[in-house]
Amino acid sequence: NAGVTQTPKFRILKIGQSMTLQCAQDMNHNYMYWYRQDPGMGLKLIYYSVGAGITDKGEVPNGYNVSRSTTEDFPLRLELAAPSQTSVYFCASSYGDRGYNSPLHFGNGTRLTVT
Amino acid sequence: AQKITQTQPGMFVQEKEAVTLDCTYDTSDQSYGLFWYKQPSSGEMIFLIYQGSYDEQNATEGRYSLNFQKARKSANLVISASQLGDSAMYFCAMLGSSNTGKLIFGQGTTLQVKP
Numbered sequence: 001n002a003g004v005t006q007t008p009k010f011r012i013l014k015i016g017q018s019m020t021l022q023c024a025q026d027m028n029h030n031y032m033y034w035y036r037q038d039p040g041m042g043l044k045l046i047y048y049s050v051g052a053g054i055t056d057k058g059e060v061p062n063g064y065n066v067s068r069s070t071t072e073d074f075p076l077r078l079e080l081a082a083p084s085q086t087s088v089y090f091c092a093s094s095y096g097d098r099g100y101n102s103p104l105h106f107g108n109g110t111r112l113t114v115t
Numbered sequence: 116a117q118k119i120t121q122t123q124p125g126m127f128v129q130e131k132e133a134v135t136l137d138c139t140y141d142t143s144d145q146s147y148g149l150f151w152y153k154q155p156s157s158g159e160m161i162f163l164i165y166q167g168s169y170d171e172q173n174a175t176e177g178r179y180s181l182n183f184q185k186a187r188k189s190a191n192l193v194i195s196a197s198q199l200g201d202s203a204m205y206f207c208a209m210l211g212s213s214n215t216g217k218l219i220f221g222q223g224t225t226l227q228v229k230p
Binding site for chain 1: 119148150152158159160162165167206210217218220221222223
């Protein structure tokens with residue numbers, strides 16, 4: 001049981017490049033999330049999904065796109081990377097449909113640097 | 116709007132002593148859950164403990180306990196018998212019944228355990 005798997009672990013992008021951060025979970029969770037964590041700060045929600053085919057914006061969605069074609073996968077797309085997107089990105093999943101007592105399970109993060 | 120406040124950016128504790136990390140929250144939801152996560156220097160997010168708003172007893176998980184004071188809207192984490200491996204960043208977070216499974220994080224507290 002792998003839990004939440006994120007790839008890659010590290011990436012350096014040049015300004016204006018694009019990339020996709022991959023996230024997969026094998027816990028049959030309906031809810032999936034993307035957070036970013038800037039140095040010394042808490043996590044901010046970028047996008048989330050409550051099931052396949054359904055996505056919604058979080059607190060900081062600008063510059064990102066997501067899709068959820070299957071229950072297991074929730075990729076995050078960065079278009080036209082900017083230095084402000086330098087951050088650590090965490091994918092997470094949960095049994096969100098069971099209510100407010102469902103903890104999120106996190107992947108190990110992707111450290112992205114845009115130069 | 117929901118908000119989590121952690122007022123201690125950094126804390127020190129002597130090995131084998133107990134330490135309390137503060138967390139206050141604000142929500143208009145009647146039903147909600149409070150969580151604590153640990154983030155060691157390696158970067159992963161580790162779920163520690165959960166407290167539901169209707170739970171009458173404080174949650175405990177091994178050396179971790181949650182001092183839940185609903186009237187004061189506080190959910191402090193108590194770590195007993197601190198160990199060197201407890202040195203990490205600790206985040207308080209909240210899920211409310213109205214926010215579709217979106218976990219809201221505080222800014223975090225960095226704990227250093229001294230030998």
